[in-house]
Amino acid sequence: MSGSYSRHGAVEMLDMEGEAILLNQETFTVTKLNETGGFVWQSLTEPLTFEDLAERLSNEFRTGREAVDADLRHFLEQLTEIGLIRREE
Amino acid sequence: MIEALRLIGDNLIRFRLSGPEAERYLAMTIGSRPVPPAVRRAPDYTIAVSSGYGHPLEIAEDAEVPVAFEETPRGLTFTRADYRLAISADRREADIGFCDYFSLRTALLNWLSTVLTERRWGLIVHSSCVVNDGEAHLFTGYSGAGKSTVAALSRPRPLLADESSILQVPEVGRILVHDSPFRNDFPEPAGVSPVPLRAVYLLEQSTSVGKRRLRGSEAMLALFDKIVHWKYDNRLSAGLVRQCKTLVERVPVYVLEFQKNDRFWEVIS
Known part of the structure; x- marks a missing residue:
């Protein structure tokens, strides 16, 4: 999990009563995030590594790194796959 | 000519x-x-x-x-x-x-x-729309979910649309539904237009009848792909999304379980 993650430029976040919805303006699709996903997205105002993100999550939600790492890896894979975030080596 | x-x-x-x-x-x-x-x-x-x-x-x-x-x-x-x-x-x-x-x-x-x-005027939504007691009720769902069945079962109430509803989203105030001339099965004009929108229902055919309100984010996801839209400019798409957000903030969106009879009006009204 080397490299850093950043937001796709054409994606905008909407706040729906505290829940985050991402709009990909290029594909005209929307994706709903849970609270953790919304936190990760909002953290990505600048490119961050997996380590940076995992540390922030662990602190924010007071969760052990083991659980955070597994969830975060899955989340980043999903969002990369659907083109909402990019990974750069 | x-x-x-x-x-x-x-x-x-x-x-x-x-x-x-x-x-x-x-x-x-x-x-x-x-x-x-x-x-x-x-x-x-x-x-x-x-x-x-x-x-x-x-x-x-x-x-x-x-x-x-x-x-x-x-x-x-x-x-x-x-x-x-x-x-x-x-x-x-x-x-x-x-x-x-x-x-x-x-x-x-x-x-x-x-x-x-x-013009940021409003949205076209794949749906049927029925007037009941002076307010519009909009029924949407995937192809075959029952949009036109609901329209048929709701007669003699006036119909504003049987497949493409025209929604005006003003900057303030209620969402208005205009009589849609794009009709499939029911060409009769509604006779009243525009009509303020009371609620949106996502149709699910079921053996029971009931309704469940969706949270804003769920409503947004459910409605978004029902909007009739030709994407050609990212800024316009974003504007449309904001109007969809305004819609779900101003109007309650429910999942409506319905059987193929008019009993669903009992849980709506």
Whole structure:
């Protein structure tokens, strides 16, 4: 999990009563995030590594790194796959 | 050249038709309701409609068919195998070439969606819409979910739409539903328009009857892909999403489980 993650430029976040919805303006699709996903997205105002993100999550939600790492890896894979975030080596 | 005036939402449109075939297809597509004398004024838009363009699509109606888009200083052009829509730079005039009912209907919805989105006027939603006690109830869902069944079961209540509802989203105040001339099975005009929107229902056929309110984010996800839209400009798409957000913030959205009978009105009203 080397490299850093950043937001796709054409994606905008909407706040729906505290829940985050991402709009990909290029594909005209929307994706709903849970609270953790919304936190990760909002953290990505600048490119961050997996380590940076995992540390922030662990602190924010007071969760052990083991659980955070597994969830975060899955989340980043999903969002990369659907083109909402990019990974750069 | 044949001329015809039609009202769509609060837009007065002058059609210039190439001949009797175009006139006949226009009547099939958006009806032949005369414009009330009270609305007679200079037309907001002029659309020239010519038959004989391209060839019919040989695929299912709801399949995604690519539309080529071009923007030049002279305006916007949308081209598909079965229609061509050109909109002038000032958006006041348009030219449509079509070959059959389906292509003319799609071209007109393409035109309407484009001008309404650019003006931030409102949304077109795949849905039927019924007036009950002076308020509009909008029913949506995937193809086959029962939009037109609900319309049929709701008679004699007035229908504002049986498949494409025209929603005005003002900056403040209630969402308004205008009588849609795009009809499939029920061409009779609603007789009242516009009507404030009371609620939106996502249809689910079931063995029971009941309703469950969706949270804002769920409602947004459920409604978003029911919007009739031709994407060609990211900023416009974003504007449309904001209007969809305004809609779910101002109007409750429910999942409606219904059987194929009119008992669903008991849980709605």
